[in-house]
Amino acid sequence: MPKAIKSTTIVKIPPGVTCSANSRVVRVKGPRGELTRQFKSIQIDIQIRGKKIIVERWWGNRKEIACVRTVASHIQNMITGVTKGFRFKMRFVYAHFPINAAISDDKKSIEIRNFLGEKVVRRVPMLDGVTVDRSEKVKDEIFLEGNDLANVSQSAANIHMSTLVKNKDIRKFLDGIYVSEKGPIAD
Numbered sequence: 001m002p003k004a005i006k007s008t009t010i011v012k013i014p015p016g017v018t019c020s021a022n023s024r025v026v027r028v029k030g031p032r033g034e035l036t037r038q039f040k041s042i043q044i045d046i047q048i049r050g051k052k053i054i055v056e057r058w059w060g061n062r063k064e065i066a067c068v069r070t071v072a073s074h075i076q077n078m079i080t081g082v083t084k085g086f087r088f089k090m091r092f093v094y095a096h097f098p099i100n101a102a103i104s105d106d107k108k109s110i111e112i113r114n115f116l117g118e119k120v121v122r123r124v125p126m127l128d129g130v131t132v133d134r135s136e137k138v139k140d141e142i143f144l145e146g147n148d149l150a151n152v153s154q155s156a157a158n159i160h161m162s163t164l165v166k167n168k169d170i171r172k173f174l175d176g177i178y179v180s181e182k183g184p185i186a187d
Contacts, residue, residue: 004065006058006059007056008055008056009069009071010055011052011053011075011076012052012053013048014079016030017029017030019079021048023040024044026039028075028079030082032147035081035147037075039071044056044067045058055072056068078148080149080184084185085184085185086149087184088179088181089143090142090160090178091138091141091177092177093178094115099140100113101134107126107133108125108131108132109125110159112124115176116175122163124158126144126155127146127155128148129148130146130148130155132144144159156182160176160179164176
């Protein structure tokens, strides 16, 4: 396949959000805070013109052109994070032994007890900017909130991975903590 001369994706900046891009380091400020992300490993041009962020790649092959849309999606997620924020809801699933979870006072870590009747206490710290809280309306539900989608989703994955069933048939033993809903915070 011949190389494309230029591939471009445009991300619109909403009102109330300020963005800056300098040597492939994008900084986004909004009402919920500030996020910074580096794209140094990807050879692309990131420019800000008015209320638009232009991500482009000159003379790229297929894989390099795919990176243009990826970087634009990351920037869009940063803009969503500083305007709305992200929330992941997780549910406790158990057949016999009820899973107990204790959330720390600063909401920066969770302790999981009585998983499959085991005595071991699983402590999972949240990543930077992520808070964990118990749902008031629904039993056996927690939710994780934060501005950075990567940190919120990685914290949810860490909680899920801490409650994997070992040395048993996973078709029968479905106990664990699973993500039930994810997306921006709806006010």
